[in-house]
Amino acid sequence: MVEAAFDVAGLVGQRYRAADYYEVGREKIREYARAVQDFHPVHWSEAAAGELGYAGLVAPTTFISTAAMIANRRLLETLMTGYDMFVQTDQVFEMYKPVLTGDRLVSDVELSSVRRIAGKDLLTITNTFTDQTGDVVQVMHTTVVGITSEDVDADISDTIERVIMSGLDTTAQTAGAPADVDALPGSDPEATTAVRLSPVSRTRVPRTALRFEDIAVGDELPARTVHLTRGDLVNYAGVSGDANPIHWHDEVATLAGLPDVIAHGMLTMGLGAGFVTGWLGDPGAVIRYGVRLSNYTVIEAAAAGDVEFTGRIKSVDAETRTAAVVIVAKSAGRKVFGLATADIRLP
Template sequence: MPETAEATKATAAELVGRHFRVRDHYDVGREKVREFARAVRNNHPAHHREDDAVALGYTSLLASPTFASVIGAATTRTLIGSVLTEYDLSQTLHTDQVFEYFRPILADDRLSVDVVVESIRSFGDNDFITAKVTFTDADRLPVLVSTTTIVARKGVEIDPSMVETVAGVVMHGHVAQPGEFDGDPTGLVLLAPEEVVEPAAPASPRGVRTVPTAATVTAGTELPAAQMPVTRGDLVNYAGVSGDPNPIHFSDSAAKLVGLPTVVAHGMLTMGLTAAYLTDWLGDPSALGKFSVRFSGYVAVEPTAATTVEFTGKVKSVDAETGTATVVIGATSEGKKLFGRAIAEVRLS
């Protein structure tokens, strides 16, 4: 099997369409499921208690809808750091995130992770890179597909003072260098075309037990508005639980170096809170079929005061025949929109 080091000889554009596999599988731990659910306020009992998961028809705890970001974000960082080496990870911004669910990730799942560079589009000095990450279980059945778009700048000189500041506050951990993959379980391996195998067809989705039903929900139905406070402690906790090393989420010095007024919440933390708002309404976290967000704003969090995030939602359409609905979600902080778009496709009882 060709090593990723061989791929680094190619330009980013030449790598579009190439498939990679994370060297080692990911074992989903029960306590990791619980701590991530706490970090993103996913309070449904099926994330925390086995008997409640069994009541929904599953054998173990259900991971939160955005749990895959823990694995996917690490995969994207490895992709930038070891394959798409024309870019600097510090000069990237997460712009779009889509999750397509075949079933919930469960505690005790053993997941294989494949990634393909779907497209690279250039606009001026910026490249928009879209990568699709496919998670499959031990039977090679698809569990979830995560599609991430980031904007990256090439050929940017990094201010030495920024490097020094970041070095003083960054979360430490081993980061593989280009060509260094021996012993790195998160390293990527380039697949030859004949090694790319489509996952087997997933089983038919289980029934759901939602509070709103296809019979009671109509186009225009509004979800109850909700508010969630976000503090610096929430940001530090999420940084540790998710493994996100970007210091703009916990260091004022790092945030101000990139032009931010203060520390800001992770985009994926905001998406996780939005998933909590949505599944609180649904009453069944396994009812999500697809969840997509385009990030357009940020949640600024001061040192000693919580920032409130406000959520609203409205049903855009309902298909009574299939028992599905499309929900549009809004999120604001200090009067500013956080999403250019946030849409969920859900199944209803």
């Protein structure tokens, strides 16, 4: 096993604030909702959003990952230079305020944890998003495995360079010594993460299809099956900014040791979130969503792939009128989610 070409554990705590804000666009919300097949009206219609008390279109649960892709690029490509690629394993979203059209989000980025398990580095990146009011609206924790050249075919880097979208710089991923975070434009290693959490998601009265008295531990959500094609993967890659060719190029997927092209982990998470919010009736009622990936969804060129979602109420809290929902996702008989839960609030 070839270890990273630097002491990655020594970088824990490195942080910076993204150089520019991310403005949430009306059409971007719609594009993302289409990409994760989430047709809840609040993502598409201002009138429908207004009926639930929102001042604009509501971003889907996992939408903020698109802003994180931009904010994290400096960390992954300038500091994490000892790896050839990254594979996502865990994702946690903490919601403090619904993200709406017109919000201007600034991300503080931190390498918050490094663990070495079975000879591989597990890296956790924390994004703390504040809006134009200065309140924290969401906190996102992403855990990835750092993959070195020892784990993949030696030709994969050249192949990626040949097929990747023009204008994306991938050379930093195979460079030698990492640049110091001080050299990153717009970064500030001494910047402190904002700590003023918005109270909205925990004080607003949800307008869900169900009341707390309507649910009980063990209740099952209506099952949903989603069909995914290669076109869906290409579309999600473009909308989300995740251009990793293992999701759309057969040769790269093979060189990475995969049986075929696979769906994005974040795409399956987005589908799972929509499965829950469609049942809830109010996406703003989700206050936490966490997924551990245990397998992947293979999408063959000649046929669509299916992901089957089921869920049940795991626990309830009468004092806070909240509940935990366990989500199961399966593809070709394999569990895609090792563990997935959504914490929800009900009126």
